[in-house]
Amino acid sequence: MNKLVNSIREAIALSGLQDGMTVSFHHHLRNGDHVLNMVMHEIAELGIRDLTVNASSLFDVHMPLVDHIQNGVVSCVLADYISAGLGKAFSSGIMEKPVQFRTHGGRPCDIASGKTPIDVAFIAAPTSDTMGNCSGKYGKSACGSLGYAFADAMYAKRVVVITDNLVPYPLADFSIAENYVDYVVQVDAIGDPRGIVSGTTKITRDPVGLVMAQYAAKVIDASGLLKDGFSFQTGAGGASLAAAKFLKDIMLKKEIQGSFGLGGITGYMVDMLKAGCFRTLLDVQCFDLGAVESIRTNPAHREISALQYASPGSKSAAVDSLDVVILGATEIDTDFNVNVHTDSQGCIMGGSGGHSDTSAGAKLSMIIAPMFRARLPIVTDRVTCISTPGKDVDVLVTQGGIAVNPAKAELKNRLLDAGLPVIDIADLKEKTERITGKPQKLAHGDQVVAEVISRNGDILDKIYSVC
Amino acid sequence: MNKLVNSIREAIALSGLQDGMTVSFHHHLRNGDHVLNMVMHEIAELGIRDLTVNASSLFDVHMPLVDHIQNGVVSCVLADYISAGLGKAFSSGIMEKPVQFRTHGGRPCDIASGKTPIDVAFIAAPTSDTMGNCSGKYGKSACGSLGYAFADAMYAKRVVVITDNLVPYPLADFSIAENYVDYVVQVDAIGDPRGIVSGTTKITRDPVGLVMAQYAAKVIDASGLLKDGFSFQTGAGGASLAAAKFLKDIMLKKEIQGSFGLGGITGYMVDMLKAGCFRTLLDVQCFDLGAVESIRTNPAHREISALQYASPGSKSAAVDSLDVVILGATEIDTDFNVNVHTDSQGCIMGGSGGHSDTSAGAKLSMIIAPMFRARLPIVTDRVTCISTPGKDVDVLVTQGGIAVNPAKAELKNRLLDAGLPVIDIADLKEKTERITGKPQKLAHGDQVVAEVISRNGDILDKIYSVC
Numbered sequence: 001m002n003k004l005v006n007s008i009r010e011a012i013a014l015s016g017l018q019d020g021m022t023v024s025f026h027h028h029l030r031n032g033d034h035v036l037n038m039v040m041h042e043i044a045e046l047g048i049r050d051l052t053v054n055a056s057s058l059f060d061v062h063m064p065l066v067d068h069i070q071n072g073v074v075s076c077v078l079a080d081y082i083s084a085g086l087g088k089a090f091s092s093g094i095m096e097k098p099v100q101f102r103t104h105g106g107r108p109c110d111i112a113s114g115k116t117p118i119d120v121a122f123i124a125a126p127t128s129d130t131m132g133n134c135s136g137k138y139g140k141s142a143c144g145s146l147g148y149a150f151a152d153a154m155y156a157k158r159v160v161v162i163t164d165n166l167v168p169y170p171l172a173d174f175s176i177a178e179n180y181v182d183y184v185v186q187v188d189a190i191g192d193p194r195g196i197v198s199g200t201t202k203i204t205r206d207p208v209g210l211v212m213a214q215y216a217a218k219v220i221d222a223s224g225l226l227k228d229g230f231s232f233q234t235g236a237g238g239a240s241l242a243a244a245k246f247l248k249d250i251m252l253k254k255e256i257q258g259s260f261g262l263g264g265i266t267g268y269m270v271d272m273l274k275a276g277c278f279r280t281l282l283d284v285q286c287f288d289l290g291a292v293e294s295i296r297t298n299p300a301h302r303e304i305s306a307l308q309y310a311s312p313g314s315k316s317a318a319v320d321s322l323d324v325v326i327l328g329a330t331e332i333d334t335d336f337n338v339n340v341h342t343d344s345q346g347c348i349m350g351g352s353g354g355h356s357d358t359s360a361g362a363k364l365s366m367i368i369a370p371m372f373r374a375r376l377p378i379v380t381d382r383v384t385c386i387s388t389p390g391k392d393v394d395v396l397v398t399q400g401g402i403a404v405n406p407a408k409a410e411l412k413n414r415l416l417d418a419g420l421p422v423i424d425i426a427d428l429k430e431k432t433e434r435i436t437g438k439p440q441k442l443a444h445g446d447q448v449v450a451e452v453i454s455r456n457g458d459i460l461d462k463i464y465s466v467c
Numbered sequence: 468m469n470k471l472v473n474s475i476r477e478a479i480a481l482s483g484l485q486d487g488m489t490v491s492f493h494h495h496l497r498n499g500d501h502v503l504n505m506v507m508h509e510i511a512e513l514g515i516r517d518l519t520v521n522a523s524s525l526f527d528v529h530m531p532l533v534d535h536i537q538n539g540v541v542s543c544v545l546a547d548y549i550s551a552g553l554g555k556a557f558s559s560g561i562m563e564k565p566v567q568f569r570t571h572g573g574r575p576c577d578i579a580s581g582k583t584p585i586d587v588a589f590i591a592a593p594t595s596d597t598m599g600n601c602s603g604k605y606g607k608s609a610c611g612s613l614g615y616a617f618a619d620a621m622y623a624k625r626v627v628v629i630t631d632n633l634v635p636y637p638l639a640d641f642s643i644a645e646n647y648v649d650y651v652v653q654v655d656a657i658g659d660p661r662g663i664v665s666g667t668t669k670i671t672r673d674p675v676g677l678v679m680a681q682y683a684a685k686v687i688d689a690s691g692l693l694k695d696g697f698s699f700q701t702g703a704g705g706a707s708l709a710a711a712k713f714l715k716d717i718m719l720k721k722e723i724q725g726s727f728g729l730g731g732i733t734g735y736m737v738d739m740l741k742a743g744c745f746r747t748l749l750d751v752q753c754f755d756l757g758a759v760e761s762i763r764t765n766p767a768h769r770e771i772s773a774l775q776y777a778s779p780g781s782k783s784a785a786v787d788s789l790d791v792v793i794l795g796a797t798e799i800d801t802d803f804n805v806n807v808h809t810d811s812q813g814c815i816m817g818g819s820g821g822h823s824d825t826s827a828g829a830k831l832s833m834i835i836a837p838m839f840r841a842r843l844p845i846v847t848d849r850v851t852c853i854s855t856p857g858k859d860v861d862v863l864v865t866q867g868g869i870a871v872n873p874a875k876a877e878l879k880n881r882l883l884d885a886g887l888p889v890i891d892i893a894d895l896k897e898k899t900e901r902i903t904g905k906p907q908k909l910a911h912g913d914q915v916v917a918e919v920i921s922r923n924g925d926i927l928d929k930i931y932s933v934c
Binding site: 307311 | 468470599641648649726767772781
């Protein structure tokens with residue numbers, strides 16, 4: 001048995017890929033990924049058309065996808081996140097079928113259940129042996145965790161591993177096992193390391209960001225959740241990291257040992273692990289070199305699949321045990337619905353990723369965002385797009401006050417008792433509009449360019465073309 | 468969400484187990500296992516009847532199963548191996564439906580494909596956290612790998628983890644992930660450590676065994692397979708271990724670095740890993756404390772699932788990359804068919820385990836066995852039961868000569884060139900019978916007590932009741 005094939009084109013041909021089928025990709029190489037473009041180029045050259053692309057996320061490096069859509073090679077796109085440049089193209093209405101946005105938990109759930117079957121999965125693997133045992137931890141294109149690729153590998157009819165670091169069989173520290181892999185292709189480079197992970201993620205120096213971060217840490221401290229066994233997820237944004245820094249200071253001072261840090265992992269979370277703030281990191285994606293180094297060397301830093309991270313179809317997922325998550329927003333409305341899909345023009349520039357999943361799972365779901373950006377208030381009457389429903393969002397932290405979801409009366413009282421500047425979200429909206437003025441209502445086109453599918457499988461909202 | 472339940476009985480009730488369903492068990496606790504008996508006792512107390520028990524293996528500690536069969540609680544048994552005491556009961560014809568014997572690869576294959584669905588899987592877990600992330604590496608009942616339990620956990624409708632070492636969430640070094648687990652039960656003891664793993668496995672001191680072991684190592688040396696990248700599996704029997712010892716000496720002398728050791732792993736294979744004979748151990752089951760210690764601490768010693776070990780339904784399995792396997796036999800016939808299911812009386816006393824899987828996968832499948840045991844010749848005209856078909860068996864090593872499958876002419880020439888005592892298998896049979904006399908043909912009863920299902924899913928042979 002020999003799984004090694006000479007080229008991506010040969011692997012595509014052997015996979016039996018035909019018009020109308022579905023191909024899938026994972027996004028651990030982020031804006032450094034070469035694999036999606038290389039594969040789609042070969043597919044186009046082979047004359048295969050009308051494909052569905054199921055990608056855990058799409059980045060601006062994937063702009064060639066626009067040509068494939070316009071040429072009829074791709075007719076449907078599923079993704080959890082689409083970055084701004086590519087998002088703008090989708091928002092202009094290049095595709096008849098709306099993009100299907102899922103969450104990082106909803107995607108593997110629907111793959112596992114058979115709702116969104118994959119014909120051929122392409123796994124970008126920083127290291128693979130000749131039978132397809134592969135890992136993201138080693139090699140020049142190392143990205144750390146391959147968490148989002150597990151469901152693709154386990155449930156796709158055919159699985160092609162593409163690697164730029166082929167090693168002898170067996171790779172002992174495999175993430176995805178050979179029993180799922182059909183073909184292995186060696187290429188010169190699966191990605192550009194500069195785009196795969198950032199060197200180090202840095203905390204904000206912006207005074208507004210630091211105020212919000214201080215508030216965020218104090219909210220957590222006052223919530224009653226910060227005790228031994230505490231668990232935490234935060235993003236890689238500057239203010240989120242600053243919040244983690246302040247939280248770390250509190251935890252060290254109070255000698256609190258948390259149980260786990262979760263999610264996309266940064267070097268900052270690794271520092272918290274090393275400092276004893278957590279026993280464990282559960283890692284579905286590494287954001288920087290510090291995280292990659294840690295997951296490779298520290299047994300307490302463990303790779304998990306997206307099924308284990310966040311799938312609502314799993315018997316449990318790590319998000320279900322999460323105490324606190326800090327999340328961002330481009331808009332939040334007075335019902336606490338959050339938008340992370342579109343920008344102020346209504347253009348696609350993001351997606352839920354794990355936003356809805358962690359919001360639903362965590363005991364305390366906190367949004368931190370400035371009161372306004374470029375004179376546009378963060379709080380609106382109604383978000384342009386519901387990414388995460390307000391019922392799952394507990395608190396909004398801004399530099400101008402902290403708004404608590406009315407459903408969380410106990411939390412509100414705790415924050416008041418701690419002397420934190422709690423403000424009604426409607427008052428926060430008015431307070432902001434006194435600075436920014438009332439924004440004009442956004443007009444949109446008639447075409448539905450994307451559907452936002454909730455982690456339960458319902459259509460949560462629709463995104464329209466921009467005028 | 469809380470998966471912790473107070474008792475095995477409560478877990479059974481919550482699982483929805485009903486008459487006619489299938490329950491499953493894995494055998495890593497071997498003859499020290501308490502879990503199967505505890506669970507079946509509660510099932511019987513609850514009055515549930517007509518169950519199918521799908522166990523990766525059954526040991527004499529599971530004798531209470533006989534009562535459950537006689538009382539109608541259990542009406543069908545699937546297993547890969549049944550030890551002699553329990554085997555005797557099955558051979559006496561206690562059950563209307565024949566036992567279905569599968570291989571260690573065929574079992575997870577049929578579970579994954581849905582051919583043998585499991586309603587409720589019971590996982591004996593030496594360590595588990597409160598959400599069911601569990602491992603065999605830690606705790607007073609540590610058994611090392613949980614390789615045979617993965618398919619059960621992944622494909623059963625309901626999964627109950629039973630542990631005697633409950634740890635806080637999350638267990639970073641989990642083997643089976645929480646997303647597969649419905650309920651967790653804490654008990655005093657899942658097993659008796661004395662029966663779970665032996666202290667140390669020892670090489671034989673028997674002169675006949677040592678001769679066979681020397682021959683076995685020389686056959687491997689002469690086969691052309693012993694070079695850098697060499698891979699190897701052997702059993703835990705004294706002669707097999709002695710063969711590994713002699714092989715190790717050759718490998719060290721010739722400075723050959725193998726790629727991997729496979730299978731049920733002993734401390735002796737661990738020594739070979741440490742000595743540099745292999746880069747890696749791929750471990751589906753630990754046989755002794757040395758193996759348990761190694762899999763817990765050495766990243767080069769890696770747990771694999773039975774799907775990855777040996778499933779014929781996997782896109783590849785480790786057995787497909789195996790160079791040499793050393794196996795045993797209770798009988799082998801002149802067509803090289805091997806029996807490891809029944810003893811000289813035709814009584815069930817074993818099973819294929821990984822015998823057929825590794826024989827089919829390995830480039831060189833070697834049986835080592837003495838010419839006779841208790842005056843019964845090893846070579847017969849026709850084995851009482853075909854466990855592994857002769858087409859997959861390459862060579863038989865006895866103290867009286869080495870018989871090569873006629874389909875392997877090149878191997879035969881290599882052994883002759885090396886000056887090894889090659890003998891035609893028919894001649895070996897005659898040579899043996901000159902010592903032992905010709906054995907009487909065994910009569911058997913009319914009842915089919917077991918069917919041996921090949922790794923391809925065909926019925927390879929039937930085992931009849933004993934007279």
